[in-house]
Amino acid sequence: MIDPARMANQPAPGRDCGSCTLCCKVYDVPAVESLAGSWCRHCQPGRGCAIHATRPEHCRAFFCLWMTQGFLGPEWKPDKARFVLTMDPATNWLFVQLDPGAPQAWRKEPYLTQLRRWAAAGNRPVIVFLNRSATAVMPDHDVPLGTITPDERLVLREELAAGRPRMTVVKVRAAA
Numbered sequence: 001m002i003d004p005a006r007m008a009n010q011p012a013p014g015r016d017c018g019s020c021t022l023c024c025k026v027y028d029v030p031a032v033e034s035l036a037g038s039w040c041r042h043c044q045p046g047r048g049c050a051i052h053a054t055r056p057e058h059c060r061a062f063f064c065l066w067m068t069q070g071f072l073g074p075e076w077k078p079d080k081a082r083f084v085l086t087m088d089p090a091t092n093w094l095f096v097q098l099d100p101g102a103p104q105a106w107r108k109e110p111y112l113t114q115l116r117r118w119a120a121a122g123n124r125p126v127i128v129f130l131n132r133s134a135t136a137v138m139p140d141h142d143v144p145l146g147t148i149t150p151d152e153r154l155v156l157r158e159e160l161a162a163g164r165p166r167m168t169v170v171k172v173r174a175a176a
């Protein structure tokens with residue numbers, strides 16, 4: 001289990017990005033005017049960063065969960081899984097940022113079963129993003145949320161399903 005209390009922003013022993021460069025495609029990196037969904041113009045996919053020595057601080061500080069959590073097996077390496085795992089420090093919700101070239105990757109096994117297990121064990125959703133479009137993965141169902149705008153945030157709510165209470169996720173406008 002990914003333990004928020006043991007999160008470290010440094011690689012686990014033996015972990016190395018190797019040929020993975022997926023975080024240089026799936027996130028906005030304003031310092032180099034890179035937009036989520038397209039390779040950063042400085043990225044040499046599969047090889048690394050062409051401006052490695054002078055790359056922005058944002059890039060230097062970033063390590064995905066595969067890098068920091070040594071228990072995640074090789075199938076979770078982002079260039080194999082086709083998504084990048086992170087944890088939101090504010091909520092401890094797991095985020096899955098998909099490679100737009102493989103938008104269904106999270107539905108394959110062993111991923112979907114494990115994402116549901118993490119949602120159940122943590123009693124919180126796992127949020128799968130395709131660029132800015134989100135789906136909440138719950139222990140026994142999914143919640144399509146559509147595009148998340150900068151003034152929206154996601155919150156947990158209880159709903160009734162077949163007469164039984166269960167957790168769901170909704171979008172709300174952030175307080176001004």
Ligand code: SF4
Nearest residue numbers: 017020021023064078
């Ligand atoms: S997604 Fe993770 S493993 Fe891949 S390049 Fe980025 S930090 Fe390294």
Ligand code: SF4
Nearest residue numbers: 024040042043049059
């Ligand atoms: S500047 Fe380099 S490390 Fe940063 S996103 Fe671009 S290619 Fe990746």
